[in-house]
Amino acid sequence: MSTTAASPATPPFVELRDVALAYGATAATLAVERLNLAVADGEFVAVVGPSGCGKSSLMKVVTGLWPPSRGRVTVDGTAVKGPLGIVGMAFQNSVQLPWRTVLDNVMLPLEIVEPHASRLRRERRSYEAKARDLLQLVGLAGYDRQHPWQLSGGMQQRASLCRALIHDPRLLMLDEPFGALDMFTREELWGVLQDLWIARRPTVILVTHDLREAVFLADRVLVMSARPGRIVAEYTVPFPRPRTLETTYLPEFTELTHELRRLIAEARVGVAPEVSS
Amino acid sequence: MSDLPSVMPPDPDEPLPFEHTEKMSERLRPLLPWLVMGAFLLLWEAVVRLFHIPVFLLPAPSAVAASLIEWAPQIRDNALATLATTVAGFALAIVFGVAGGVTIGSSATLYAAFYPLLIGFNAVPKVAIVPILVVWFGIGAVPAILTAFLISFFPILVNVATGIATVEPELKDVLRALGASNRQIVAKVGLPRAMPYFFASLKVAITVAFVGSIMSETVASNVGIGSLMMTASARFEVPLVFAGLVVTAVMGILLYLVAEAIEKRVVGWAMRGHR
Numbered sequence A: 001m002s003t004t005a006a007s008p009a010t011p012p013f014v015e016l017r018d019v020a021l022a023y024g025a026t027a028a029t030l031a032v033e034r035l036n037l038a039v040a041d042g043e044f045v046a047v048v049g050p051s052g053c054g055k056s057s058l059m060k061v062v063t064g065l066w067p068p069s070r071g072r073v074t075v076d077g078t079a080v081k082g083p084l085g086i087v088g089m090a091f092q093n094s095v096q097l098p099w100r101t102v103l104d105n106v107m108l109p110l111e112i113v114e115p116h117a118s119r120l121r122r123e124r125r126s127y128e129a130k131a132r133d134l135l136q137l138v139g140l141a142g143y144d145r146q147h148p149w150q151l152s153g154g155m156q157q158r159a160s161l162c163r164a165l166i167h168d169p170r171l172l173m174l175d176e177p178f179g180a181l182d183m184f185t186r187e188e189l190w191g192v193l194q195d196l197w198i199a200r201r202p203t204v205i206l207v208t209h210d211l212r213e214a215v216f217l218a219d220r221v222l223v224m225s226a227r228p229g230r231i232v233a234e235y236t237v238p239f240p241r242p243r244t245l246e247t248t249y250l251p252e253f254t255e256l257t258h259e260l261r262r263l264i265a266e267a268r269v270g271v272a273p274e275v276s277s
Numbered sequence B: 001m002s003d004l005p006s007v008m009p010p011d012p013d014e015p016l017p018f019e020h021t022e023k024m025s026e027r028l029r030p031l032l033p034w035l036v037m038g039a040f041l042l043l044w045e046a047v048v049r050l051f052h053i054p055v056f057l058l059p060a061p062s063a064v065a066a067s068l069i070e071w072a073p074q075i076r077d078n079a080l081a082t083l084a085t086t087v088a089g090f091a092l093a094i095v096f097g098v099a100g101g102v103t104i105g106s107s108a109t110l111y112a113a114f115y116p117l118l119i120g121f122n123a124v125p126k127v128a129i130v131p132i133l134v135v136w137f138g139i140g141a142v143p144a145i146l147t148a149f150l151i152s153f154f155p156i157l158v159n160v161a162t163g164i165a166t167v168e169p170e171l172k173d174v175l176r177a178l179g180a181s182n183r184q185i186v187a188k189v190g191l192p193r194a195m196p197y198f199f200a201s202l203k204v205a206i207t208v209a210f211v212g213s214i215m216s217e218t219v220a221s222n223v224g225i226g227s228l229m230m231t232a233s234a235r236f237e238v239p240l241v242f243a244g245l246v247v248t249a250v251m252g253i254l255l256y257l258v259a260e261a262i263e264k265r266v267v268g269w270a271m272r273g274h275r
Helices: A055-063 A102-106 A124-137 A153-165 A183-200 A211-217 A245-249 A251-268 B023-050 B061-070 B072-105 B108-123 B130-137 B141-165 B169-177 B182-220 B225-234 B238-266 B268-274
Strands: A014-023 A029-039 A044-048 A070-075 A087-091 A171-175 A203-207 A220-224 A231-236
Touching: A014 A055, A029 A055, A029 A231, A044 A211, A055 A070, A055 A087, A055 A171, A055 A203, A087 A153, A087 B169, A102 A124, A102 A153, A124 A153, A124 A183, A153 A171, A153 A183, A183 A211, A183 A245, A203 A211, A211 A245, A211 A251, A220 A251, A231 A251, A245 A251, B023 B061, B061 B072, B061 B238, B072 B108, B072 B141, B072 B182, B072 B225, B072 B238, B108 B141, B130 B141, B130 B182, B141 B182, B169 B182, B182 B225, B182 B238, B182 B268, B225 B238, B238 B268
Parallel strands: A044 A203, A044 A220, A087 A171, A171 A203
Antiparallel strands: A014 A029, A014 A070, A220 A231
């Protein structure tokens, strides 16, 4: 099965070639192996797979937090050697700093990423206005002076999305951002995320356990095998945007999630070939 | 898709449900410590009078109070001297404790390298160090300041190091993924997160700092509450010894309250369950 969907004319924005990542001190266990992946600029890709298939390793490798044991990772045409300022991240845990207000949490990346960090002191007002605009966009208007622990889990996750986007990242890495939320909040935030993506068009890699979430949000869904993880299947999602919750009740939607479900069940029992080097 | 439910920001003045219950006991609560202390003093006074305990064994609170008034000028001068040495040693402990805590807390290697040595230093009884300090610096304020420093430095260092070393990995990842340096991670996350630990340690450290300075004064100084108490006990002025204890306790409580007031301002976010 092919894993590259980007048209040959434009080089992919994110590309992984034959990437392996060994885990632990002894490097005995491979989290991912022979991982090939290409994501076009502005594309929304979801990665699904059985638990422990190395989806988080994929996140770490692409963001430059961990160097791959083997293979090549390129983002925007250059090899990844370390953390990149053009990446925004959000996790299952919203990881807010409890001593900062919601506004100051959202503005945290601006204190680190250039050119914002050196401008922040002089242009604080305009940056604050920008942060407030983002908070309004996700439905948190009026909460900027609160502390994160005064908000519900869903609201914290909205703030976390704002923090991931404040420095206008070209690549958004989302590691099960809605995994800890109830279904209604989750579905609501799908809409929020889709709106943000349509408005700004960053490249998004979303790692998730939720197949409906993957199909609802992504242009393309990639299925990973059990550890060591590889991409074993890929589906292009045909539904037009903006998608609504009605989309999730279409028979084609159910069919696609059903098919993904079947593939993951296979991947879990290890039908995918285990390769050792 | 953006028809989000309009969630109203909460009104801070609105009373929480069930807040009206236990109003009575809540109003009494600030008085309780004073009531308990008063009862304790009354009991003490009664026991001394009832059993005719001689004043050189256990003076009654009234005798201690009388002694406090009689020796007020001497007590004031010596108390101020002790306060100055303690605060000086305590300040040194904060400076070196925070610096050391940040250093070994932000590096697993340094932590592993220095921690055993620090435990060894801390295990040495500080009384045993005073004679050495006297040999090096002579009798006076310097050994007292250094003893206060040595005894209060360790809890501060350990707590700051723990606060920084236990920063959640996800929190670090958020910053590292943005390209933050180690220094930035310590400044933005490590230090603020270590603040509750730091203040918890201050409350322990200020109390033991008094132990250090007074201990040193009793053997190696001619001024200070420790020295005053030694002189008084040599002259069987037992009420004055007790007066020294009372003054020390009051100073300790005052500095504790200062630390607590600063703590409430700085790390109120960490005590959100106690509002």
